[in-house]
Amino acid sequence: MTRYAGGPAESPGFLLWHVTLRWQRAVTAALAPLDLTHVQFVLLACTWWLTEQGHTPNQQDLATQAGTDIKMTSQVLKTLESKGLLERHPSPTDARAKTVHPTPTGKSLARQAITLVESTDESFFTPINTPSLLTTLTALTEP
Template identity: 60%
Template sequence: MALAPGESPGFLLWHATLRWQRAMAAALTPLGLTHVQFVLLACTWWLNREGDQPNQLALARQAGTDVKMTSQVLRALETKGLIEREVDPADTRAKRLRVTDAGAELAPRAIAAVEQADADFFQPVAVDAAVDLLGRLAAPGS
């Protein structure tokens, strides 16, 4: 028997995701970033801060994004002057990624904006419970 829309977890997740995506867009648009640009910039920034200079494949794996789409978005970030892609001396087919000074200045501001948007969005529910649930749903093999 089919569930009513308000009883369907997938339907509710779809609507919650759309609402969350709108919140992310509203937080990031003033900074000149799309959500996927933010994710790739932030992941590169985090990895660079840890002393890693990832290639595009490693970044795509970290971010959970498609490799081809990652390459396209990185080109846009490079055009904006937020990241640099350099040929990897160990593998000339690969490009190592480094956040520029402008990217390093923007990334923490964008992270703060997204964290505030997340806090506002998840305020009606227990955040720890939401993180636990989403972590279980996002885990490999779930």
């Protein structure tokens, strides 16, 4: 049994799942010409953003910023490094950590990808984009 008389079509979680899948497909399609997966984009963009803000992020900083698992983050960063989009160096303050720096190519691609993803977001969310939508989404991200 379900509490929703109309079944899954009335379940907020089920609807959010479907919206998320539709949005992810749109972002994936936008990033395909750049040869970036969605998670590669997120980690490259986070690296670029934190660096632009004057930080020297390590892998843990990036995982925290992106909301990703640290082991998966490490694997994706290795892929981005092999593509020549970022470099990882031993941290001068923590022998166990590696700092992450976008290469010039990575910075350029991050800016290009951010523009594409923001355009995709604008197209996707325009019909429902209101201040209350951002307030609701922000509230849902809080623990």
